[in-house]
Amino acid sequence: LKSKYLNLIADAGDESSLEEIRLTAVGKKGEVALKMRELGKMTPEERQVAGPALNALKDEINAALAAKKAALGDAALDERLRAEWLDVTLPARGVRQGTIHPISQVTEEVTAILAEMGFSVAEGPQIDTDWYNFDALNIPGHHPARAEMDTFYMHRAEGDERPPHVLRTHTSPVQIRHMEKYGAPCRIIAPGRVYRADYDQTHTPMFHQVEGLAIDKDISMANLKWVLEEFFSAFFEVDGIKTRFRASHFPFTEPSAEVDIQCSWEDGQLKIGQGDGWLEVLGSGMVHPKVLTAAGVDPAEWQGFAFGMGIDRIAMLKYGIPDLRAFFDSDLRWLRHYGFAS
Numbered sequence: 215l216k217s218k219y220l221n222l223i224a225d226a227g228d229e230s231s232l233e234e235i236r237l238t239a240v241g242k243k244g245e246v247a248l249k250m251r252e253l254g255k256m257t258p259e260e261r262q263v264a265g266p267a268l269n270a271l272k273d274e275i276n277a278a279l280a281a282k283k284a285a286l287g288d289a290a291l292d293e294r295l296r297a298e299w300l301d302v303t304l305p306a307r308g309v310r311q312g313t314i315h316p317i318s319q320v321t322e323e324v325t326a327i328l329a330e331m332g333f334s335v336a337e338g339p340q341i342d343t344d345w346y347n348f349d350a351l352n353i354p355g356h357h358p359a360r361a362e363m364d365t366f367y368m369h370r371a372e373g374d375e376r377p378p379h380v381l382r383t384h385t386s387p388v389q390i391r392h393m394e395k396y397g398a399p400c401r402i403i404a405p406g407r408v409y410r411a412d413y414d415q416t417h418t419p420m421f422h423q424v425e426g427l428a429i430d431k432d433i434s435m436a437n438l439k440w441v442l443e444e445f446f447s448a449f450f451e452v453d454g455i456k457t458r459f460r461a462s463h464f465p466f467t468e469p470s471a472e473v474d475i476q477c478s479w480e481d482g483q484l485k486i487g488q489g490d491g492w493l494e495v496l497g498s499g500m501v502h503p504k505v506l507t508a509a510g511v512d513p514a515e516w517q518g519f520a521f522g523m524g525i526d527r528i529a530m531l532k533y534g535i536p537d538l539r540a541f542f543d544s545d546l547r548w549l550r551h552y553g554f555a556s
């Protein structure tokens with residue numbers, strides 16, 4: 215009996231088969247217990263020999279079980295240590311930090327430069343009435359400029375009497391809202407999102423403009439030219455950038471000018487701020503008297519300039535980005551390529 219169980223114990227491969235052996239050998243109904251029960255039928259002399267022998271057998275089996283159990287435990291631990299090995303000296307995987315979107319970065323640059331020249335930031339809603347977006351800016355209902363702007367109109371349910379709303383097509387409505395609220399004089403910029411139904415390499419249905427507005431007693435286009443040349447020199451980091459004003463037409467300015475900045479092409483590379491080429495960057499002019507009146511400012515007393523510039527466009531020029539749409543793809547490889555993400 216002893217050698218049978220000691221052999222079984224030695225061969226046991228895991229803890230559950232060891233437990234089975236324990237039950238059949240020294241469990242309550244195990245083989246040793248059965249033998250113990252037979253002691254009752256023995257003569258006292260026989261019992262004196264058999265009793266201690268059985269107890270010794272039981273102890274020996276228990277001891278063998280315990281030793282084997284410990285050995286199996288060690289083996290299991292060794293196996294886990296082997297399987298779950300890890301090298302804590304490996305260098306850690308890098309954690310990449312989020313970064314400010316390039317358009318937001320450029321908006322901040324633009325704001326910082328113009329703030330230094332005394333312009334403060336004004337804001338208006340992206341969904342505006344067509345009065346603010348058009349009428350107050352001297353673009354009445356039939357005006358072709360409305361069609362040209364590819365306006366997104368907000369749908370109104372039948373019977374809804376509220377005034378029509380649009381996604382603002384430019385930041386110019388902020389001029390009206392600001393003058394209405396704070397009057398003249400004023401010197402503000404209004405950066406923000408604008409919307410037009412247009413999509414190709416240089417147009418996305420949502421893009422960004424920054425509006426400029428300076429109203430005072432004797433502001434002229436000379437002030438506008440100075441502000442813009444200072445601004446572009448700081449923004450493109452080239453001293454003394456020249457601008458060219460081309461006569462143009464906007465319903466909300468008179469006179470109106472489209473403004474180009476100096477540039478050149480060298481070996482297929484665009485260089486801003488030097489050479490004798492010109493690149494259109496913004497629309498501007500002297501605020502139309504009708505616009506001042508619509509905003510509650512007396513044109514007999516006040517006058518000033520306004521300009522509107524595409525933020526995405528000057529960002530593309532500054533960073534040499536050929537396709538505007540990439541700004542809004544959230545492609546990390548693209549962002550990293552242009553140094554906008556780590």
Ligand code: PHE
Binds near residue numbers: 383386498521
């Ligand atoms: N709002 C014009 C546009 O979006 C730009 C502009 C602003 C022109 C202010 C003149 C004065 O095209």
